[in-house]
Amino acid sequence: MAVNYVETRLAKLSRNGDRRAFAELVDLYKDKIYHLAYRMLSQSQAAEDIVQETFLRVYKNLHRYDETQKFSTWIYRIATNLCIDQLRKRKSNYSLDAEMGDGEGTDWYALLPSGEDTPEGQLLLSETQQQIRRAINTLPDKYKSVVILRYMHDMSLQEISDVLGMPVTTIKTRVHRGREYLRKKLEPEFSSDKK
Numbered sequence: 001m002a003v004n005y006v007e008t009r010l011a012k013l014s015r016n017g018d019r020r021a022f023a024e025l026v027d028l029y030k031d032k033i034y035h036l037a038y039r040m041l042s043q044s045q046a047a048e049d050i051v052q053e054t055f056l057r058v059y060k061n062l063h064r065y066d067e068t069q070k071f072s073t074w075i076y077r078i079a080t081n082l083c084i085d086q087l088r089k090r091k092s093n094y095s096l097d098a099e100m101g102d103g104e105g106t107d108w109y110a111l112l113p114s115g116e117d118t119p120e121g122q123l124l125l126s127e128t129q130q131q132i133r134r135a136i137n138t139l140p141d142k143y144k145s146v147v148i149l150r151y152m153h154d155m156s157l158q159e160i161s162d163v164l165g166m167p168v169t170t171i172k173t174r175v176h177r178g179r180e181y182l183r184k185k186l187e188p189e190f191s192s193d194k195k
Helices: 005-015 019-041 044-060 071-093 119-138 141-152 157-164 168-193
Strands: none
Touching (some): 005 019, 019 044, 119 141, 141 168
16 A cells, blocks of 8 residues: 555644645545545535535544555545445435535536437436436445445545455445445336336
């Protein structure tokens, strides 16, 4: 595991009260943490709250950061745990009709490339993206976090293992089961679309 010395140095400086160093860490990670939180929670305001809470916890706990570990692993662990806590809190009133975007195109669907430029093609792509988003939103939390980290943040199994503090074998199993869950959930929708 390669440690990013720039981030480690910024963390050390921040720990010693250097506000500019901490501001640099915030600039490096605020968008990444927002996108992670938005993908897990599907609400822009909730994602913004997670970003703020993540950096508050990072600042308060800089003395706990182990400089032999990647800073990114540590901050992603904090953000992911906050998202999981938020999902648990809202479990009782969770809706499949959760906010899809904030009107600014910040969700990951807007970032997907499309070879189709016809209005019909765009409509089909949009419907497919919504079906995928709804399916991801129905994933059990233990699969949702690993699927999002794996396929939307392009993390390796080892990196996810480090972020979640679980064995790689457990992560591999959860990624596989999450994919299977999505396949079973999406198969009927896509096969009925073709009829």
